[in-house]
Amino acid sequence: MVLEDKRDKSMSFTQMVIEEDSMRNGRGLSDQWADSVVVRPRTTERHITVHRRLVLGFAISILGLIIVTIIAVLLSVKFEECGNESSARVGNTTAYNGRESSSNPNRSKTAGQPWAQLRLPASVKPSHYDLNITVFMDNFTFSGVVSIQIDCVKSTRYIVLHADKLRIKGVEVTVENRSAPLGLRRYFLYPQNQMLVIILTHDLKAHQRYTVTLNYGALIADELLGFFRSSYVTAGERRYLAVTQFSPTHARKTFPCFDEPVYKATFRIGIKYQDTYLALSNMPVDVTTHEEGGWVTDRFVQTPRMSTYYLAWAICNFTYKETVTDSGITVGLYARPDAIQQGSGDYALNITKRLLEFYEDYFNISYSLPKLDLLAVPKFPYAAMENWGLSVFVEERILLDTEVSSISHFLDVTMVVIHEICHQWFGDLVTPIWWEDVWLKEGFAHYFEYIGTDYLHPEFNMEKQRFLTDNLHEVMVLDGLASSHPISQEVLQATDIDRVFDWIAYKKGAALIRMVANFMGQNVFQKGLQAFLTAHMYGNAGRNDLWNKLRETLQKIGKNINIKEVMDCWTLQMGYPVVTIVRNEKNVDILTITQEHFLYDHNRKSTNSSNSSYLWKIPLTVAVGNLSHISTETMIWINNKTENHQIGMLDENIWFLGNLNQTGYFRVNYDLKNWRLLIEQLMTKPEVISVGNRAGLIDDAFNLARAGYLPQSIPLEIIKYLHKEKEFLPWHAASNVLLYLDRLVDRNKEYNIFKQYVVQQVASMYLALGWPEDAANSSVVQASYQTEELRRKVLLLSCKFGIVHCHNKATLLLSKWMETGQNRIPPNVRDIVYCTGISLMDDNVWEFIWSKYQSSTVVLERKILLESLACSKNPLLLSRLLNLSLSSQLVPDQNVIDVIIHVAKYPNGRDLAWKFFQEKWATFNSRFGEALFIISRLIKGVTEFLSTEVEFNELKSFVKNLRKGEDASFTQAIEIVDTNVRWHDQLEDELFQWLRNSLNS
């Protein structure tokens, strides 16, 4: 149902474009007419000239038409000739370009050319693939034969499927169970849409099954997509491996297929390779046969119905460890032999076993396959990919040495594994219909990172705590921009497919899902998910299918909430609201609640009238309390712009608080009197307000002030309570917003009074907590997560803002390492120590860290060492670092971006990084341009803290000179810098005035 709907939409879009073009042409023509008739003087001579021009024009058009027709006929003859050549690729590409350029497309033409649409025509669909490939690792090529069973849904002469960069050697179509091939008129590749078109002499019949067999060859690519190669060095010898990455649209680079998630089918894969390697795929090996010359063929067990994008295989020399779950599923971890030997994969393997059991229980559905392998590869385009039964991870995100790892790396590995295993159900078993709903699978997997960590390590309390700082607060900064976009984005062209995988999809997706789970209640929500997955297993489903199941589940317990109606305003509108709760002046018992679209840029607020009409259905929880306790907690739905509500008993000294535990995806603002009551509460007895809300108040206050909704003094008054705060989360929230604010003011001539102010707030906690134990005694497994992370945050702020003791301790630790050659610095604070040391000590320290970076073999340690080099205050060293970062022998691809972003973070490097970025843009664009995610992170990182009028103008003129298409990623950057400049103009003085008064009083 939904599929048909989408197809109609994309078709009508193409038609719309065509109609618009012809309209434009039409208008252009009549404008010329208007010019010649109206503006010119109406003399007889003039008339004659006009008539002559008309006749001449007409003759030229006729002549033009004749020439075009002749060219078209000639080309189509050539086209016919090329059609039956064995190498269809060359012949037909030429033919196609000829046609495209020789005439304007019109509706009747594209209507007869189903390959000219973005989506595959639905007239045939695959039910089963038999795919056999032979892999030649000596020259990095492979050949393949694929037989696809297709069912004809609607009578057609065309079979259109996907193929990209494949050399098609032969095509045959037969009726099922018959050997005689059907007549082929021609076949050709249509590279514009990465399609292969097979045209038959006679129509295929509806409800008949056919087999399409294709013979082809291709390269094992040196890029990180499709079926690609990678290498590593072990015992001084370079070893190669080949692995697949098909999501979202790269299966077509490896075999001709119906490469859209909705075309699910079963797959039987066979791989022939040299027996010095081993082969893996989604399913276990069924039969192995050996042949002469060291060739071996593995035939894998047939898969259940699945989409192409999470099919996978790999050829490698890895070794492995395995374990079996209680329900009999074999879990394997494959990695470089030395990593397996050192036990670096043990942690991931152990949690995977536990997590399979957790999800089977949570979803109430058994894992679908007999095995699940995790594969750790040295190079991969993403952190990981959830291929069903064979998930692939980049090494640094799955291998872990618990003895020397920091807590953040430990959490990182844990969460990536949880994410990919969640996808085995959410994504693999039940798959989005089309890419516009990719946020459903990504949002769920991201949300479960927190739920799953709580299952494995309940003491971390992730869903109630870290979710706020690491997910909610982060994405609300992005989504508060006028250049944001709705989470459900229409995907109208191929380039949109990569674009939908962004932080809005992952993080806002997770935040919205968390909001639903909380207003439904966790248990009912879980039941709803079970019903949704059970109803759609081995199939596809869109967001409306989910909303319907959740609503049905609620109805069963007698609650009626139209979830679709509620969620449509969160998923189809961009951004989020700020809810303002104000005490009614005449009637103190009544709260007036209003909602409006939160935007950082005030000017856009007033000029963009469409946004001011945005309304959300908001599940608002409100608590009412006084200095000793909370007296009332209620939930109300806010549907209108302004509403009045009576909540509990209010008097002069009672405060109210909205969005309890920050389960809702919105910000809350109050009247100033209420802000002061809340601050008083924090100063006297903070624990009356929940940890989540303490962090939430800090984040909301800073961001509301940054956007001009609140006086600049309120956030600074709030953080004065920090000396009473013993929990990690509010410190984490405070450190995030303070570091952000720091970068906005770090070039102000009065910057020192801001530093002084932060030091005042941090000093007593620094004294109380001190430094962590020596590295030899610290292990993340034993350490208390809360204490260690809290200590880390306080140390970070203390060293950053200049507590002398912190500086001395850091330089001492670093000097000891340089003297003794033994690094005893606790892993959890190494980045802080390196950075502080480099910023304060002489150039020898920089050289020392640079040499350690070059000699270290621990991937994570290398990253920390490299990034700390950006902390230097010496512009010559910073320039050297920027230049060194472009040498791929010294700095791996995935770290280049981080180096530049780190240089831009500090006042001494910001201008250097910005200049360097402009100079080297062509290099960056050619190296990372295809990976949208990386390039947009670079642009954001380099420009985010530019804040002067001069820098803003430089940015605008730089963007103006870019080529078409290159400028798309800069919209956000321009808005951010614009907002920074305005903040400096309008609000910075207010902030410093308050700081001066505060320090003098």
Ligand SMILES: [Zn+2]
């Ligand atoms: Zn994912």
